[in-house]
Amino acid sequence: MPEFKENKARHAFALIEPDPQVRMVVSAMLVAEGHSVEPFDEVGEMPASWLGRRLILMRDVRGAFSRLVAMADRAHIWPRVILYADEPAPEDIASRIKQGAVGYIFTPECASQILSIVETDDFGGSFISRIKWRVYQAERAMEGLTPREHEILALVANGHTSRQIATLLKLSTRTVEVHRANLLSKLGARTSAEAVRLTVERSLMTT
Structure with a gap:
């Protein structure tokens, strides 16, 4: 059994690697450092529900990252x-960084090559990936807004004050503030x- 080092962050990885030998070696490197790894042969094998729960480590084979982005x-x-x-x-x-990848490395020969990126990345890495992370989080949250809250958010985005919104929607200023x-x-x-x-970032990423 490998001896895990104390006081180190533990990460959960989904590893997407078509070569079974490389998949085994990379998995073993990370497990030896105390991290969990779930290996997959291709993007389509990984459940979409894992996207936000695991760090994705994958070989950049033709079309694979585009399929992950679509998912x-x-x-x-x-x-x-x-x-x-x-x-x-x-x-x-x-190209991949512009699409939102956190980082890009040579095929790893030791876990530190991977962890050097993971442990300095506190939100998503590249500018695009940070925006996409925030946008997707906001989109999920916006699904929970009421029609009135959507209406008020749109007016706020257009520069209206609470008093102006209250006049436009025929509400009290207090009600607008609560919304x-x-x-x-x-x-x-x-x-x-x-x-x-x-709201602005969301519109930029979807146009």
Whole structure:
């Protein structure tokens, strides 16, 4: 049995690797460091529900990351994904990072190559992946907004004050403030400005 080091973060990985030998070696490296690994042969084998629960480590074979992105779009859950290849081309690395990958490495020969990315990434890595993470979280939260809250959020995003919104919707200012507080809570936003930012980012990512 491997001896696990104390005071280290434990991570849960989904490993997508078509080569069974490489799959076994990479899994063993991570397990030896105290992490859990669920291996898969291809993207389609992994349950969509795992996207937000596990770190995705996958070989960048043709079309695989695009299929994962499509799965994430359908589920509205943006995962943290680290890609690897034996000889990654610079243009492929740039393309995948723009699509939202956390990082891109050579096929790992030791767990530290993977963990050096994971343990410095506190939210999603690249600019695009951080935005997608926030946007998907907001979209899931927005599903819980009432029609009135959606209406008020749209007016807030257009720069209207609570008093102006109250006049437009024929409500009391107090009622508008209550709706605003409720929608902020549901979106996990601390301020109206943060809620507006999420709304704008969401519209940018879906156009």
